[in-house]
Amino acid sequence: NAGVTQTPKFQVLKTGQSMTLQCAQDMNHEYMSWYRQDPGMGLRLIHYSVGAGITDQGEVPNGYNVSRSTTEDFPLRLLSAAPSQTSVYFCASRPAGTRTEAFFGQGTRLTVV
């Protein structure tokens, strides 16, 4: 199994540009999440989904949109990129219920200039 796959691995955007970070999982997990990781800040939750068609905001949702049309895919859209969105982005999935083991992708390093 591939697990959680994120694309692209690296991206440079100009301020004001939009783009979509892709995330796909092949484990049939109900829960999926997007985190951003900044130096010294740990992982902060952007958006999450508990199943196809259901999404909600996390701690830092501003400037980002998500959708969950299928169980497998959970894309993250940057509407108008800003330098403050320079970060490493991680997508994670895990099964519903009490299990706490989340599976993370390899990350997308985004730089906004």
Place this chain on the structure above:
Amino acid sequence: GESVGLHLPTLSVQEGDNSIINCAYSNSASDYFIWYKQESGKGPQFIIDIRSNMDKRQGQRVTVLLNKTVKHLSLQIAATQPGDSAVYFCAEKTRDSSYKLIFGSGTRLLVRP
């Protein structure tokens, strides 16, 4: 690897010694506490979790201790090896939001040969 962790607290230990990584939490409503390990350039990886009604749980070379009185969580690694060098995050799962994992800011573990 990414620049994550430049400002993280760092624990330096000699190879073969035991390591103790600490974490303070604030949410008494959490029902699980979890430890993740992040190697350079990779996404976090699940190590072990502990339910809130337990004080101690052991895994392979790792032990997690939970002190609810002072809201403190620790991860003990026995006979630390060079492959243990990484950033370690504690995380919480709350009873009312089982789909969310909230991460702490992390500790960098450096193993000296």
